[in-house]
C-alpha cells in the first residue's frame with residue numbers, strides 16, 4: 001500500500017480498519033546473496049539501497065532483537081552536515097542531501113524537519129574556529145553562516161548572553177540542519193526494503209561466522225546457519241563483540257551516552273542549539289518535550305544506562321546556557337551503547353576476511369549519517385569499491401597514519 | 417558507581433578520570449623488532465570485552481593516585497580496585 005494524504009482520509013472514513021502490518025515476518029531461508037547483520041538504521045538503509053539503487057536480490061537483514069531496538073530509536077535525532085575535515089564533510093553533506101528527499105524515496109513520513117542548528121561560540125578563538133569550519137562547509141555546498149550576538153538575540157532571546165564566565169558572542173548556523181523522527185526513519189527504510197523483497201528477520205542473533213579458507217560463507221545464528229557469499233556487519237555498539245567472532249580486534253571502545261526529555265512545553269526553542277563552553281545541546285520535539293544531552297559517561301559500557309553525575313553535568317550546562325529551563329521537569333532518560341572509534345570517525349570497509357564487510361565506529365553521530373552510511377555500505381557491498389564520499393573510512397587508516405580526528409584529541413575514545 | 421579506593425575507602429566515580437584498558441600499562445619496547453606494529457596495536461586496538469574489564473582510573477579530584485579497577489561492563493558492578501603500581505603488569 002502506498003501512503004498518501006488521500007489514504008489517511010479514506011482510512012479515517014472507514015474506521016482505520018485497512019492499515020496492515022508495515023512489513024512481513026519471514027523465517028530465515030537457508031541461503032541469501034547478501035546478509036546484513038544488525039537491523040538498526042544503518043543495516044536497514046543498507047538493505048534498502050542494495051535492493052533499490054544497486055539492483056541486488058536475495059537480501060536478508062538479521063536483527064537480534066526487534067527492528068529499531070538499538071541506537072536508531074535512542075538518539076536525540078539531530079541531523080546536520082557541519083563537519084570540518086575533508087574525509088568527513090563531503091560524506092555528511094551527501095547524507096544531508098539524501099535526508100532532503102528521503103520521505104518521498106521511501107514513501108514514509110520520517111518528520112524530517114530542517115529547523116537549523118546553531119553552534120554557539122564564547123571567545124574570539126572559538127569564533128575563528130567556527131569561521132574556518134563554516135568555510136569548509138561552503139566547499140561542499142552545505143551552507144552555513146556566522147551570526148552576531150545581535151542576530152542571536154532576535155532568534156533565541158532566552159539565552160544567557162551575559163554569563164560572566166562564558167558570554168555568548170555569536171554562533172555558526174546551518175539552516176539546512178534539523179531533526180527527524182528517529183524510529184520513523186527505521187520503520188520507513190524497513191517497510192521500503194521489505195516491499196522490495198528484502199527479508200527482515202527479527203529475534204535472530206548472529207553468534208558466529210562460517211569462514212572457510214579465509215572467505216566468509218555465511219553466519220551462525222540462534223535460528224540456525226544461514227549461508228551467503230557476502231556478509232555486511234552494521235551492529236553499532238556491538239561491533240567489537242560481533243567482529244571478535246571473525247577473529248578481528250577493532251579500534252573501538254563501547255561507551256554509554258544518555259539522553260533526556262522534559263515534560264511537554266509550548267513551542268519555544270526554534271532549532272537545535274549547542275553550548276560552546278560545556279557539553280550541552282538541546283532541541284524541542286514536535287510534542288513539546290525538550291530533548292537534550294551532553295557528554296558520554298566516559299567508561300567502557302554495554303549496560304544501556306548511565307550514571308547520575310552525567311545528568312548533573314548536563315543540567316548544569318543547560319542552566320548556564322538557558323536558565324529558563326530550570327523549572328521544566330525531567331520526564332525520561334535512557335542510554336545507548338555506541339561504538340566510539342579511536343579517531344571519532346566511522347569505518348566503512350572490507351575486512352581481512354574476504355566477503356566480510358564492516359560498517360562501524362559511528363560514535364554519537366551516526367543518526368545523521370544513516371542515509372549516506374546505508375548508501376555507501378550498499379555501494380561497497382555491491383561493487384566492492386568504496387563510494388566516492390566514503391573513501392577515507394578505511395579500517396587500516398589507523399595503522400597507516402591517516403586518522404580523521406575532527407577534534408584533534410588523539411586515540412582516546414572518551415574525548416571524541 | 418562507587419570505587420573502593422584501597423587507601424581512602426569508597427569514592428564516587430565522578431572524582432576519577434577514566435583512561436581505558438589496564439593493558440595500557442604494558443607499553444611495547446620501542447627498540448625491539450616489530451616495534452611499529454606493536455605500537456599500532458597498543459595505541460589503537462582494544463579487546464573491549466562485554467563482561468569483566470580491568471581498567472585504569474585516575475583519582476584526579478582526590479589523592480591523584482592511579483587505580484586498576486575491575487568492573488563488569490555489562491552491569492557496571494565494581495568488583496575491586498588496587499593501586500596501579502601495586503597491581504603490577506596488568
Ligand SMILES: Cc1cc2nc3c(=O)[nH]c(=O)nc-3n(C[C@H](O)[C@H](O)[C@H](O)COP(=O)(O)OP(=O)(O)OC[C@H]3O[C@@H](n4cnc5c(N)ncnc54)[C@H](O)[C@@H]3O)c2cc1C
Nearest residue numbers: 038040041042064070071072075076078206336366367368
Ligand atoms: C543517547 C544517544 C543520542 C544520540 N544522538 C544522536 C544525534 O543527535 N545525532 C546523530 O547523528 N547521532 C546520534 N546518536 C548516535 C546514533 O544513534 C548511532 O550512531 C546510530 O544509530 C548507530 O547506527 P544504527 O542505527 O545502525 O545502530 P543500532 O540501531 O544500534 O543498530 C545496531 C543493531 O544491531 C543489532 N545487533 C547487535 N548485535 C547483533 C548480533 N550479534 N546479531 C544480530 N543483530 C545484532 C542490535 O540489536 C541493533 O538493533 C546518539 C546515540 C545515543 C545513544
